[in-house]
Amino acid sequence: MERKTVLTEQAPAPIGPYVQAVMTGESLYISGQLGIDMQTGEMPAGVAEQAECSLKNLCAILAAEGMSTANLVKTTIFLTDMGNFAAVNEVYAKYFDGAFPARSCVAVAALPKGGLVEIEAVAVRG
Template sequence: MSKQVISTTQAPGAIGPYSQAVQIGNLLFASGQLGLIPETGQLAEGVEAQTAQALNNVKAILSEAGLGLEHVVKTTVFLADMNDFAKVNEIYGGFFSQPYPARSAVQVARLPKDGLVEIEVIAAK
């Protein structure tokens, strides 16, 4: 099985030696998405806006592969501050519907560009 790189200008470009997403077989592995606005490269203002933007970036990557949020089976949410969990959870809940994907949420010491939240997903066709 060969892997296929998924890339779109509708989400921020990779800022290092990695791909926005890689698809192999029926699985798509998307790199973590910050709340970066693709047109400006700037972070959205505040944790709620960054969460929504990160998930919109995820949606754009999935769309490029012909998938949607309903195909997501696992997410990992990285938070700069676990005190923001309830705010992030509220925004996150507006993007996904039942059956919800499996999820992990962890606080990390620091995120790239001093982001407040980063979200990565695994999707299946």
């Protein structure tokens, strides 16, 4: 199995012992992306703003491999408060043209750096 580490300066650097993404065969496995604003290096205060940044970061990693959200086959959203489900859905829906990937959304006790939302994904080329 050929394995390629994917790293782009257009998305936040990993904050632990992991990589932004791994490409193997035609599949791209993207690590969870916090809602860090790449312009400021900080996380905005609101969940919608963090979701927007998280998805922008995810898109930057996809673009590094010549892909887009059209290549996504599975996403997982982690929320610290399920009360934010609707707000995140509103932002999330803007990134797709109706061809949504399979998705899970789970509540977690906490996220790194005090984040409110984190999104991981799997994409397939072709």
